[in-house]
Amino acid sequence: MDKLVIEGGVPLHGEVKISGAKNAALPLMASALLAQGSHRFHNVPRLRDIRTMQILLKNMGAASEHDKVMEIDASRIGSPEAPYDLVKTMRASVLVLGPLVAKYGHARVSLPGGCAIGARPINLHLKGLEQMGADIALDHGYVIARARRLRGARITFDQVTVTGTENLMMAACLADGTTTLKNAAREPEVCALADYLCAMGARIEGAGTPTVTVTGVDELRPSSCTVIPDRIEAGTYLAAAGITGGSLRLTGCRPDHLEAVIQKLIEAGMSIRAEGDVIEAAANGRINSVNVKTQPFPAFPTDMQAQFMALMTLGSGVSLISEKIFENRFMHVLELRRLGADIDLDGRTAVVRGVKHLSGAPVMATDLRASASLVLGGLAAKGVTEVTRIYHLDRGYECIEKKLSAVGARIARVKE
Numbered sequence: 001m002d003k004l005v006i007e008g009g010v011p012l013h014g015e016v017k018i019s020g021a022k023n024a025a026l027p028l029m030a031s032a033l034l035a036q037g038s039h040r041f042h043n044v045p046r047l048r049d050i051r052t053m054q055i056l057l058k059n060m061g062a063a064s065e066h067d068k069v070m071e072i073d074a075s076r077i078g079s080p081e082a083p084y085d086l087v088k089t090m091r092a093s094v095l096v097l098g099p100l101v102a103k104y105g106h107a108r109v110s111l112p113g114g115c116a117i118g119a120r121p122i123n124l125h126l127k128g129l130e131q132m133g134a135d136i137a138l139d140h141g142y143v144i145a146r147a148r149r150l151r152g153a154r155i156t157f158d159q160v161t162v163t164g165t166e167n168l169m170m171a172a173c174l175a176d177g178t179t180t181l182k183n184a185a186r187e188p189e190v191c192a193l194a195d196y197l198c199a200m201g202a203r204i205e206g207a208g209t210p211t212v213t214v215t216g217v218d219e220l221r222p223s224s225c226t227v228i229p230d231r232i233e234a235g236t237y238l239a240a241a242g243i244t245g246g247s248l249r250l251t252g253c254r255p256d257h258l259e260a261v262i263q264k265l266i267e268a269g270m271s272i273r274a275e276g277d278v279i280e281a282a283a284n285g286r287i288n289s290v291n292v293k294t295q296p297f298p299a300f301p302t303d304m305q306a307q308f309m310a311l312m313t314l315g316s317g318v319s320l321i322s323e324k325i326f327e328n329r330f331m332h333v334l335e336l337r338r339l340g341a342d343i344d345l346d347g348r349t350a351v352v353r354g355v356k357h358l359s360g361a362p363v364m365a366t367d368l369r370a371s372a373s374l375v376l377g378g379l380a381a382k383g384v385t386e387v388t389r390i391y392h393l394d395r396g397y398e399c400i401e402k403k404l405s406a407v408g409a410r411i412a413r414v415k416e
């Protein structure tokens with residue numbers, strides 16, 4: 001396994017090109033199952049999760065090539081199945097469920113099981129498919145879903161679910177009749193998926209609002225699109241500028257996807273200017289301690305909670321960080337403490353008391369965004385920080401050590 005070795009204390013300065021969004025690319029790849037033929041996706045990031053989705057699709061018979069463009073040919077789907085050994089490494093595999101049932105009338109998808117940040121059930125996905133007429137059975141850890149043809153339904157989500165909205169939106173495209181999804185997720189990745197489904201011939205209205213309406217059609221045709229920029233990667237680099245006392249210019253961004261994060265970073269004392277697809281961010285001396293509560297888009301995203309907490313460890317006072325989406329997304333707290341952070345946990349709220357500086361130490365990544373927060377801590381800490389188990393990081397950050405080195409970080413990937 002690899003680890004990252006970071007010599008901290010260096011302010012970052014320079015330009016970072018933001019990659020395509022993992023959480024936009026994954027549902028787009030799954031949507032290729034809805035239409036036979038060749039789908040082409042531009043700006044797909046080179047990440048571990050993307051490769052996992054490629055393997056999953058290949059296992060079903062959908063070949064894919066990922067050169068400058070990703071091309072997926074879903075003309076010959078054999079076994080509509082997502083096996084446990086793949087699903088357990090990437091929960092987003094569940095996104096093939098809706099398309100397979102809608103297009104092929106049956107699917108056998110492993111239950112994802114728990115993960116580091118929470119139980120993360122898929123009951124809302126399954127309940128929605130049942131409301132659309134699918135027979136759902138659980139068998140030896142697998143979901144067996146069958147439907148001659150899904151029918152439109154009025155579905156209200158008990159709570160906002162991003163992949164639940166995406167799964168049912170895809171399933172509804174080929175259903176008989178109209179489906180209404182209420183309390184739907186409004187994330188940019190959901191809107192990007194809806195745009196692509198419409199390019200394939202689907203009839204969808206209201207994506208990006210709490211109520212999405214899908215009028216089923218008989219067939220979809222393959223198309224192409226460009227993956228939107230990764231708002232969480234961008235937010236992570238903005239936090240890197242803040243925590244190191246530097247200034248970064250991010251290009252290839254969508255600032256409108258990042259407004260809640262930008263607002264909180266400005267409250268934390270940073271200077272941030274957004275124009276077109278560029279965000280310029282600079283630290284301004286001491287960091288203000290501000291409170292954050294994670295909520296669905298357009299509010300502050302849970303995927304930025306760990307990175308923002310790293311910044312708050314150097315705050316001027318006390319920051320209360322409430323994690324309202326996942327029940328166990330504070331695994332990074334124990335590791336940040338090893339870097340000298342002063343953090344107490346009170347249920348789903350972290351009390352972060354700012355310290356003068358962090359000190360380098362060996363730390364261990366536990367999940368994707370926790371590993372990003374440890375890298376940020378290491379960039380600011382005096383001395384050397386080693387981050388192990390960075391396969392978590394490789395799931396969602398393209399060439400992170402190259403991008404950071406290019407703006408002055410003293411960081412290297414070494415074989416453990």
Ligand code: EPZ
Nearest residue numbers: 023092120121122123124125160161162163303325326368
């Ligand atoms: C998506 O996960 C993202 N993953 C996550 O990003 C992100 O943290 C999350 O949305 C929240 O924004 C992808 O898009 C691939 P949810 P998802 O369904 O869809 C509960 C990353 O770092 N819930 O919106 O799995 C669930 O337990 C990853 O890139 C149910 O109870 O999240 C959670 O508490 C991590 N039953 C809440 O809803 C369900 O059927 C929100 O989960 C579905 C969800």
